[in-house]
Amino acid sequence: MPWRNEIQQQHENRKSDALWRTLSTVQSPPERKIRIGGETLLNFCSNNYLSLANHPALIAAATDAVKQFGTSPSASHLIVGHTALHDQLENAIAEFVGAEKVILFSTGYMANLAVPGTMLARHDLMVQDRLNHASIIDGGKLTAAKVRRYPHCDTAAAEKLLANSDHRRKILVTDGVFSMDGDVAPIATLKEICQRHRSMLLVDDAHGFGVVGTRGQGALEMAGGKAAGNVLLLGTLSKACGSFGAFIAGDGIYVDQLTQHARSYIYTTALPCSVVAASLKGIELIQTQAWRREKLNENIQFFREQAKRTGIAVTASATAIQPILLGEAQLALDVSASLRAKGFNVVAIRPPTVPVAMARLRITLMTDHTEKDIRQLLQCLADSLNTLPIR
Numbered sequence: 001m002p003w004r005n006e007i008q009q010q011h012e013n014r015k016s017d018a019l020w021r022t023l024s025t026v027q028s029p030p031e032r033k034i035r036i037g038g039e040t041l042l043n044f045c046s047n048n049y050l051s052l053a054n055h056p057a058l059i060a061a062a063t064d065a066v067k068q069f070g071t072s073p074s075a076s077h078l079i080v081g082h083t084a085l086h087d088q089l090e091n092a093i094a095e096f097v098g099a100e101k102v103i104l105f106s107t108g109y110m111a112n113l114a115v116p117g118t119m120l121a122r123h124d125l126m127v128q129d130r131l132n133h134a135s136i137i138d139g140g141k142l143t144a145a146k147v148r149r150y151p152h153c154d155t156a157a158a159e160k161l162l163a164n165s166d167h168r169r170k171i172l173v174t175d176g177v178f179s180m181d182g183d184v185a186p187i188a189t190l191k192e193i194c195q196r197h198r199s200m201l202l203v204d205d206a207h208g209f210g211v212v213g214t215r216g217q218g219a220l221e222m223a224g225g226k227a228a229g230n231v232l233l234l235g236t237l238s239k240a241c242g243s244f245g246a247f248i249a250g251d252g253i254y255v256d257q258l259t260q261h262a263r264s265y266i267y268t269t270a271l272p273c274s275v276v277a278a279s280l281k282g283i284e285l286i287q288t289q290a291w292r293r294e295k296l297n298e299n300i301q302f303f304r305e306q307a308k309r310t311g312i313a314v315t316a317s318a319t320a321i322q323p324i325l326l327g328e329a330q331l332a333l334d335v336s337a338s339l340r341a342k343g344f345n346v347v348a349i350r351p352p353t354v355p356v357a358m359a360r361l362r363i364t365l366m367t368d369h370t371e372k373d374i375r376q377l378l379q380c381l382a383d384s385l386n387t388l389p390i391r
């Protein structure tokens with residue numbers, strides 16, 4: 001079959017399997033109300049957990065930085081892309097999470113490509129949770145090391161993989177807060193296991209950084225740990241922090257190794273200064289405005305209580321990511337469309353982003369959501385679930 005026809009066939013299969021992906025073109029900031037296709041909708045699917053992505057202080061910081069440094073750093077970090085602002089941000093994050101050193105990456109995706117490729121070689125082992133984010137999976141594909149996956153949060157299986165290996169160097173990688181399920185990895189146990197088996201632990205806390213832990217340091221803080229010794233922390237700045245980019249924090253020796261060898265750090269342009277300045281302000285507000293986390297936690301609590309009262313099954317997630325598991329992809333699309341018709345933006349998440357038959361609505365809560373928003377969403381969701389035929 002000619003290549004073009006083959007692709008055409010794949011597209012048709014995707015459509016008939018309810019897996020065709022479409023873009024929503026957004027005409028506003030990612031706030032509680034969002035404009036899409038000329039409609040204003042209540043938004044329940046941005047990762048703007050602390051409602052900082054359109055905060056005047058972040059906008060002012062970004063604007064000032066553009067005036068001072070221009071629109072592009074126009075070089076990679078190791079040439080002339082690394083400005084005083086990049087330095088300041090690395091130091092601010094290191095101080096906040098209590099790590100010796102921090103390295104910035106342009107995205108979390110790129111940070112996840114960096115670690116396995118830089119730290120592991122042919123006779124080494126990478127062990128990871130089956131439900132880790134796609135960028136961690138892809139990082140594993142870039143290493144010559146052996147990659148093994150364990151069932152979701154199964155610490156006994158993880159330990160077995162590490163214990164039964166005679167690989168020279170080992171690293172265990174886990175999401176901190178799982179991106180599609182919202183549950184928190186059993187980090188304290190994983191840390192002990194890693195210590196027992198002389199393995200490093202990399203926690204990708206894209207969805208926990210800024211949000212969970214009393215001070216917002218993330219899932220490591222919840223587990224009483226730090227990015228030190230055999231533990232590395234990866235965080236993104238595009239979610240709770242309201243900006244863009246990512247970082248890895250840990251002991252200087254490992255961070256220096258990334259600076260020397262990580263291809264997704266070396267061979268790409270540094271983050272724009274506007275973004276770096278917004279991140280700096282975001283980090284400051286994460287630390288000084290604890291009320292944002294408290295309000296978000298109240299919203300999470302309210303959502304869960306209200307869902308149960310409305311007869312909607314929620315999972316065990318205690319974070320801002322509240323999945324409603326629906327199973328078949330078409331059902332998830334239908335419920336999402338029905339909510340959209342009622343004024344809510346909740347995108348359907350389907351395979352391969354989640355396992356087959358585990359399609360869902362991934363509802364995300366933000367600081368700025370009101371109880372009324374949440375009550376209305378759940379009422380409309382209950383109505384949709386009651387009226388749509390379960391296939």
Ligand SMILES: Cc1ncc(COP(=O)(O)O)c(C=O)c1O
Binds near residue numbers: 206
């Ligand atoms: C757990 C996790 N890690 C990494 C990433 C990638 O981060 P970024 O969007 O900065 O590339 C995401 C999603 O964005 C994520 O959910």
